[in-house]
Amino acid sequence: MEMNLLGLGLPLGLGLAALGSGMGLGRAVSGAMEAMGRQPEAAGKIQVSMIIGLAFIEALTIYAFVTVFVLQGKL
Amino acid sequence: MSAERSLPLDHAFLRRVRTATIVLGLLGSLFVTLYAGVKPGLGWTAGAGVALANFILLHWILVRVLRPQPMLGPKVYAALGAKLPLIFGSVFLAVGVAKLPLLWFSLGFSLLFVVVLLKVLGQLLVAKQGLTIGDPREGAAFRMRRQPNGPMSTKSKIGAALLFVGLSAAAPQLPRIVAHFDQASWTTDLAVESMPAAQAAEDAHGTDAHATDAHAADSHAATDAHGGDAHVAGDAHGGDAHAAAGDHGEGHGEDHGAVKHFPNLVTYITWIATKAGVSEDTTWLKLLNEYENVFFNILLAIFFAVVTSKASRARAMIPGKLQNTVEYAVESLYEFVKGILGHEARRYIPFIGALFFYIWGMNWMGLIPGFKSPTAYLNTTLALAGCTFLYVQYTGITRLGPLGWLHHLSGSPNDPVGWAMVPLMLPLEIIGEIAKPVSLSLRLFGNVMGEDTLLALFATLITIGIPALGLHVGVPLHIPFMFLALLASTIQALVFTLLATIYISQMLPHEDH
Numbered sequence: 001m002e003m004n005l006l007g008l009g010l011p012l013g014l015g016l017a018a019l020g021s022g023m024g025l026g027r028a029v030s031g032a033m034e035a036m037g038r039q040p041e042a043a044g045k046i047q048v049s050m051i052i053g054l055a056f057i058e059a060l061t062i063y064a065f066v067t068v069f070v071l072q073g074k075l
Numbered sequence: 076m077s078a079e080r081s082l083p084l085d086h087a088f089l090r091r092v093r094t095a096t097i098v099l100g101l102l103g104s105l106f107v108t109l110y111a112g113v114k115p116g117l118g119w120t121a122g123a124g125v126a127l128a129n130f131i132l133l134h135w136i137l138v139r140v141l142r143p144q145p146m147l148g149p150k151v152y153a154a155l156g157a158k159l160p161l162i163f164g165s166v167f168l169a170v171g172v173a174k175l176p177l178l179w180f181s182l183g184f185s186l187l188f189v190v191v192l193l194k195v196l197g198q199l200l201v202a203k204q205g206l207t208i209g210d211p212r213e214g215a216a217f218r219m220r221r222q223p224n225g226p227m228s229t230k231s232k233i234g235a236a237l238l239f240v241g242l243s244a245a246a247p248q249l250p251r252i253v254a255h256f257d258q259a260s261w262t263t264d265l266a267v268e269s270m271p272a273a274q275a276a277e278d279a280h281g282t283d284a285h286a287t288d289a290h291a292a293d294s295h296a297a298t299d300a301h302g303g304d305a306h307v308a309g310d311a312h313g314g315d316a317h318a319a320a321g322d323h324g325e326g327h328g329e330d331h332g333a334v335k336h337f338p339n340l341v342t343y344i345t346w347i348a349t350k351a352g353v354s355e356d357t358t359w360l361k362l363l364n365e366y367e368n369v370f371f372n373i374l375l376a377i378f379f380a381v382v383t384s385k386a387s388r389a390r391a392m393i394p395g396k397l398q399n400t401v402e403y404a405v406e407s408l409y410e411f412v413k414g415i416l417g418h419e420a421r422r423y424i425p426f427i428g429a430l431f432f433y434i435w436g437m438n439w440m441g442l443i444p445g446f447k448s449p450t451a452y453l454n455t456t457l458a459l460a461g462c463t464f465l466y467v468q469y470t471g472i473t474r475l476g477p478l479g480w481l482h483h484l485s486g487s488p489n490d491p492v493g494w495a496m497v498p499l500m501l502p503l504e505i506i507g508e509i510a511k512p513v514s515l516s517l518r519l520f521g522n523v524m525g526e527d528t529l530l531a532l533f534a535t536l537i538t539i540g541i542p543a544l545g546l547h548v549g550v551p552l553h554i555p556f557m558f559l560a561l562l563a564s565t566i567q568a569l570v571f572t573l574l575a576t577i578y579i580s581q582m583l584p585h586e587d588h
Contacts, residue, residue, distance in 0.1 A: 044414065045414070048414065048415070048573065051566075051569070051570060051573060052570075052573060052574065052577065054570075055518065055570040055573075055574065056514075058518070059514050059517070059518045062517060062518050062521035062522060062525075063517060063521075065521045065525055066517055066520070066521045069524070
């Protein structure tokens with residue numbers, strides 16, 4: 001059975017992408033929560049912009065995830 | 076009722092002919108390009124374009140000549156003089172110089188006349204019933220909604236339905252044209268390095284598949300020889316389409332592929348049919364498997380059509396359960412969109428609302444046993460994102476004007492430094508515009524696909540857990556994740572809709588600065 005580095009690299013890469021996204025998401029959510037706590041009347045607006053930001057951050061993990069699926073056939 | 080009044084072949088009629096020809100011409104060029112090839116498609120487009128240009132010029136002249144006080148300036152004479160050389164010149168250029176196929180060119184050219192004929196027939200039908208356009212007693216096909224600012228004004232429901240069906244039918248074929256342009260690049264690269272099993276499968280079945288087919292075989296190599304046979308021996312176009320879309324994960328409704336998915340109705344139908352002795356190469360079975368996602372899309376569309384028409388037909392002052400639910404859903408979405416678009420929300424809510432509920436429904440479909448999420452398939456999300464992209468650009472062109480749109484695309488410069496930066500900003504902004512649908516579609520596809528795969532993987536753990544732990548009953552390990560999926564599906568539908576709304580709002584004229 002031949003060694004396939006992809007088997008190591010794909011999960012590792014996905015994990016790294018998720019790590020970065022997770023840190024970014026955490027920062028974004030903490031900032032939004034703080035802002036909402038300070039200004040509860042603006043919660044709606046903050047929430048909407050937070051979700052947009054989260055979508056963009058999360059997309060980065062999704063790209064890694066899609067790459068894993070594209071390359072999965074070669075495992 | 077006199078013939079003049081009941082048969083209004085006037086300005087408005089000509090305008091409707093023009094609109095219908097533009098829509099049909101674009102649809103036609105899409106279809107001809109997809110099914111007959113690029114050259115016939117170009118020929119068709121050129122033919123329809125020449126006929127349309129001729130028609131518009133003629134319309135322009137007629138409007139000026141046939142006024143109560145004719146405006147016979149030098150412009151009109153110039154247009155009259157230029158008309159024939161222009162038309163014949165472009166026909167000569169298209170057929171003689173560019174060597175576009177004459178058949179498709181003339182078919183495209185005759186489209187306008189077919190439209191005129193059909194429109195006149197329609198007018199005659201209307202006139203026969205003693206009705207004029209806009210009469211509230213008209214049939215559904217000729218009803219024109221008199222809404223002050225409604226986006227659906229003067230468009231018939233039948234036309235909209237035809238457009239929808241046409242686009243749905245065309246969407247699964249889109250990768251084929253990508254494959255046409257892209258055959259030599261990344262698909263072949265992947266195929267060269269594809270697994271030996273794929274090559275073996277190809278040799279075993281003796282197909283003379285070229286390099287791109289090897290890639291398709293790759294994705295099916297994990298399936299059993301029978302399934303592989305059906306797919307590899309299928310037409311080369313199908314292979315191209317699947318290879319270009321890069322949809323290894325799709326699994327073709329057989330859950331023993333590389334990526335696990337729950338079996339669905341199509342799988343059951345295929346299984347029962349093959350047990351009953353129907354060959355896998357039977358046309359309807361092949362079509363059903365190939366257009367699996369479209370099948371579920373249509374199911375969902377029927378569901379929505381039934382629910383909304385039931386809810387909106389017999390409207391009561393005190394709403395019943397169904398009407399209440401639908402009204403609540405629509406109202407809350409409207410309020411949400413209003414928060415972003417303000418007073419413009421009314422104009423764009425039909426598109427945005429349809430997008431949201433359609434995506435939401437598709438995402439949740441994957442959680443019902445026997446169904447699958449069509450959004451877990453890149454073609455579906457790509458089509459949705461493509462529609463959004465086109466609609467956003469259309470909004471930009473119509474609301475900002477063509478020049479305003481270009482100004483927006485060059486980064487809205489308003490000082491000398493800004494104008495100096497245009498050569499740099501324009502490509503950047505164009506790339507940014509193109510990146511929008513790509514990221515939209517990949518985000519939705521990746522999320523829904525990941526969800527469904529996760530659920531299916533945990534469901535297989537049930538059967539693995541039984542012998543390992545000595546249990547007699549499997550533990551449904553995927554149930555907790557179904558709640559997660561319920562939440563995530565909603566959020567993804569919301570995110571797609573929200574981003575579409577933001578993109579639209581960016582294309583609207585800003586009064587504030």
